[in-house]
Amino acid sequence: MATMTHRQRGLTTIRDVAAAAGVSIGTASKALRGQGSLRDETRLRVREAADRLGFRPNDLAQSLHRKKSFTVGLLSNDSYGRFTIPLLEGIEQSLASAGVSVFVCNAFDDTAREEKLIDSLLSKRVDGIIVTSRRTDPRTAVDLHNAGVPLLYAFTRVQSEEAFCLVPDDLGGARLGVEHLIKNGRRRIAHISGPERFESVRLRRDAYQAVLQEHGLPHDSSKVLIGAWSESWGHEAVAKLFGGGATGHDIDAIFCGSDQIARGVVDALRERGVRVPQDVAIVGFDNWEIVAAATRPPLTTIDMNLQELGREAGSAVLSMIDGGHRTGTIRIPCKLVVRDSCGGRAS
């Protein structure tokens, strides 16, 4: 059987196809790629042979020739969090439609490991590299040793002027949330958020203060509580805020830095007999479906459009591969998702 001629590990090469079709290798290639000038009859014969033999061109050889691997590396840096998933999904979506595959790897915040992985990606001749997720904020730049490979940062930022970064528009997102509260008639708005070392915490707080100021509302620094990203910090913060009991009257809304915090806040308020949204309206951040929708009442929150951000990152890296040069930071708009925690829907 011709099938067996060159098969090792069950792989058919274009040689086998050419032999089976009785043409030269070059001709076979042309027939399959639709290049050159060949008789239809020849083309057909080659294609038919290829099908019969289950021929599948070797991308390795093809890439070697083309000097392009149709591959990009995704270097994740802290542990894959829930943010990485939609991001990855978006990236894959836009890359897959261009026939580009993605190598994922995780440096687990170890710089030495990160360098090794970058090295390995460069050796694999990826056409581009996307770095995502961070511990320090902004993070330190990745060194590509002038390999001339496009590099971009997604969902993380880096100082260098040369770098190209895609991040959510925290400022705009936070505005959306606070303005929504004001639009719903709230005036005494507190803010509970995560650790200050995150840029997003700082930006969201800035936006919160700016919006209050613009509306001539008091912004009292005792109503800004910076802590952790956890549900339990939400509880704790409520205790601080509503401590005495009477102080509760000072607050008719809370803008939270994450849905997890918001959930802790909502639960803590319920336990104190404070009604959400009647007495206090809540806005979360992240639109982490599984938390936001399960909270009672379901959370009105800000969605960072991470999947969209991923898609943008994907198409950006594609355009950079095609020679486009980009620098600076692009901020992807967030959107407000209205559920029930502000009474916005019912009213």
Next chain:
Amino acid sequence: MATMTHRQRGLTTIRDVAAAAGVSIGTASKALRGQGSLRDETRLRVREAADRLGFRPNDLAQSLHRKKSFTVGLLSNDSYGRFTIPLLEGIEQSLASAGVSVFVCNAFDDTAREEKLIDSLLSKRVDGIIVTSRRTDPRTAVDLHNAGVPLLYAFTRVQSEEAFCLVPDDLGGARLGVEHLIKNGRRRIAHISGPERFESVRLRRDAYQAVLQEHGLPHDSSKVLIGAWSESWGHEAVAKLFGGGATGHDIDAIFCGSDQIARGVVDALRERGVRVPQDVAIVGFDNWEIVAAATRPPLTTIDMNLQELGREAGSAVLSMIDGGHRTGTIRIPCKLVVRDSCGGRAS
């Protein structure tokens, strides 16, 4: 400058290194790989040149030659869920230590897309393929067209006798949970779980019933509630179970099919004034940290060891690449994580 001789897109080839060191290509290769017999002086000179030029061997060419790409494909099938993350982490851990990289791709449950992706992976000459995650349970087998590429299923199962699958030991895990409840003196145990079409739901229920039987405890089918994976189903199920009010005395523990369900259950019980764990003890499933630890009281639950499962999958695929042939289904043991929802720790 020698550096520039052959550089295009900033890439140095072994040619450049050889030229810079004044040796032939073959010699350069030997020097860098530590093969052949060369004078130390020569080796050094070549290495030094390679360093100076930033030489990085082209994996594409190497793979082509070696007929091995040091690459495996990970085909995820329904949307990346929270289970995919630890799995991916584990897989990557064991593969990275062997210098193998992973291509991830997601078919989003579209069979046509799945076939395309498999095709693309085969064209890329991956050394192995791991398929994970499922919608239908067990799922249909993947067709590799006899490409002779090792294939294994992780966290999903397939009917074929030929297939090799790695899944959590749901049966054993559920036993752990129910036995823990019994050990803590509970006798009237209910079970609330997800949709029946999941094998894990069926297995966990089977284990639940078996354990009750073994301990001579009544197992009343009205105490088994099959529904959805959500928190709200937990609420709903509690309403059914404790509906009248007096019926509550029939139950002193609930084994839940997931942590999300368990959280809904705990919240619902608290609202009814039923104390956890004093009146009713709860065991969850998944050890989804972010839910289990935030529940009040924190959930005692079953951990599926997904990261371990991922590591096993990684090393299994490595051994299959090395020629090992494996079939059948391996069930990775679960472990009990004790927190406070059973009173196990306090007592």
Next chain:
DNA sequence: TTAGGCTCGGAAAAGCTTTTCCCTTGCCTC
């Protein structure tokens, strides 16, 4: 009838590394 042009298909190089095989050179020993 011959020259020019067109069509079809083959040969070979390029892309990069590894490995095998062989040649050269130098040194040692007889």
Next chain:
DNA sequence: GAGGCAAGGGAAAAGCTTTTCCGAGCCTAA
């Protein structure tokens, strides 16, 4: 001083595909 052996290093093929260039027919038109 010559032969032999070892060590060092080079040439070339292999691995697979693509693409360029070229040649061989054949047809047509002068």
